[in-house]
Amino acid sequence: MNREWNDFAETDALGRDRELAEALHHIDPASQDPRYWLKFRAWVMNGAALELARRRMIAQMTVGDVVHSWARALVPTALLAAVLAGILLWRFGPVPPMTVEELLVSEIQGETIPVLASPAAVIFASERF
Amino acid sequence: MSLNTFEAPTDGELVSRARAGDELAFCQLVERYQRPAYAVALSVTGRHEDAQDAAQESFLVALARLEECRSPERFGGWLMTIVRNRSKNLVRRESLRATDEVPPATRSRVPTPDRIAETRELRGLLKKALMDLPEVQRQIVLLHDLEGWKHREIADRLDLPCGTVRSHLHFARKALKHALQSVPGVPEMMRAAR
Numbered sequence: 264m265n266r267e268w269n270d271f272a273e274t275d276a277l278g279r280d281r282e283l284a285e286a287l288h289h290i291d292p293a294s295q296d297p298r299y300w301l302k303f304r305a306w307v308m309n310g311a312a313l314e315l316a317r318r319r320m321i322a323q324m325t326v327g328d329v330v331h332s333w334a335r336a337l338v339p340t341a342l343l344a345a346v347l348a349g350i351l352l353w354r355f356g357p358v359p360p361m362t363v364e365e366l367l368v369s370e371i372q373g374e375t376i377p378v379l380a381s382p383a384a385v386i387f388a389s390e391r392f
Numbered sequence: 393m394s395l396n397t398f399e400a401p402t403d404g405e406l407v408s409r410a411r412a413g414d415e416l417a418f419c420q421l422v423e424r425y426q427r428p429a430y431a432v433a434l435s436v437t438g439r440h441e442d443a444q445d446a447a448q449e450s451f452l453v454a455l456a457r458l459e460e461c462r463s464p465e466r467f468g469g470w471l472m473t474i475v476r477n478r479s480k481n482l483v484r485r486e487s488l489r490a491t492d493e494v495p496p497a498t499r500s501r502v503p504t505p506d507r508i509a510e511t512r513e514l515r516g517l518l519k520k521a522l523m524d525l526p527e528v529q530r531q532i533v534l535l536h537d538l539e540g541w542k543h544r545e546i547a548d549r550l551d552l553p554c555g556t557v558r559s560h561l562h563f564a565r566k567a568l569k570h571a572l573q574s575v576p577g578v579p580e581m582m583r584a585a586r
Contacts, residue, residue, distance in 0.1 A: 277540040280565055286572070287538040289515045290522075292430070292440065300426055303444070307422050307451045308415070314455050319413030 407464035410455065422451055425468060428539050428549075429475045435530035436479035438523045442486070446479040453478065469549040476531075521571035528552075529564035536561055 275281055292299040361369070401409075401420065409417035429450055434443035454461075454471050461470045522530050531550065535541040543561070547554040 278542065279537045279540055283533070283565060283568060284537045284540075286514070286518055287534065290434070290518050291427075291538065292444070300423075303426055303430075303448065304419065304422050307426075307448050308419055310448070310452050311418060311455050312415075314452070315410075315413045315415050315418060317413070318411065322412040 402465060403467040404464040407458060407461060407467050411458050418455060421467065425471055426451075428468070428535055428541065429471060431534035431539055432472050432475045432531050433479045434519075435522070435527060435534050436476060437483055438519060442482050443479070446482050447475060450475040450478050466548070468545075469551060472549050517572065521568050524571060525564050525567055529560045529567070532557055532560045533564035533568065537565070 275284065288294055292303075296302075401417070403421070403424075406417045406421050406424075410421060426447065429447040430443055433446040433450070434440070437443050437446060450471065454467075454474055457474075461467055463470070522534070525533070528550070532546055535546050535550075536543070541549075543554050543557045546552070547557045550557070552560075
């Protein structure tokens, strides 16, 4: 059995097993290409450019920009609503105002009292008593 | 001027700046976590190309979902979760791809005198030995013995108790050494590759 290989309990300042760390170093892509991590970062940053630009744009928006962006949607909607209201008013004409008397009796059943006071009701009562 | 000015910015500061589209801040986050992200991805996929893709894509996903990182100071742990999930998805998608970087025949092959070939073979053997470990042990041994992360950092970022990390590391090292020493010629290759 190889003694050198077995005795690797030695650790570095970071607590890494020296020999194992050395062995694992071989699976680090930078062991083959020293510029690997630079390229890796460049690829990620290239892919992130659009999203970062979008975030910068949002972060730089002022209150005025936000109001303006709202106004762009709000003004046409309000105009459309006003035009629709105008058309409806023009087609059906103005509703005639109601008088106070009309308002007071508008939803009351007019026959309630006459029914109670009708001759049939009186007859019914007299038959009973 | 305060000495703090010269200290490296915390993850929380970098995340906050990256959320506002600060390119330099995001670049610093990538620089800080690119190697651990690759190590975690490699521990799941076992293939360099897949690990590279998963790690790179994870940074882009993390940037797009930066608002979902509830504790910016723990960006590393959050990123590692993304890396693990993306790597697992990649493996699932490519599960039908049966090619293996390390053919079993390499185990019994006598190392060639060519230094490059030896290094390549050693790399293959290491990957094979690593892939025989449970996933969590692979992650821990790579983050500790390759990336130099401390037990506490690994525990924090993988959301594991510190004692568990130590225990996994112990068993991973033991299993790796055992696996490698049982391969004829590996100790000689190790010395030659130095």
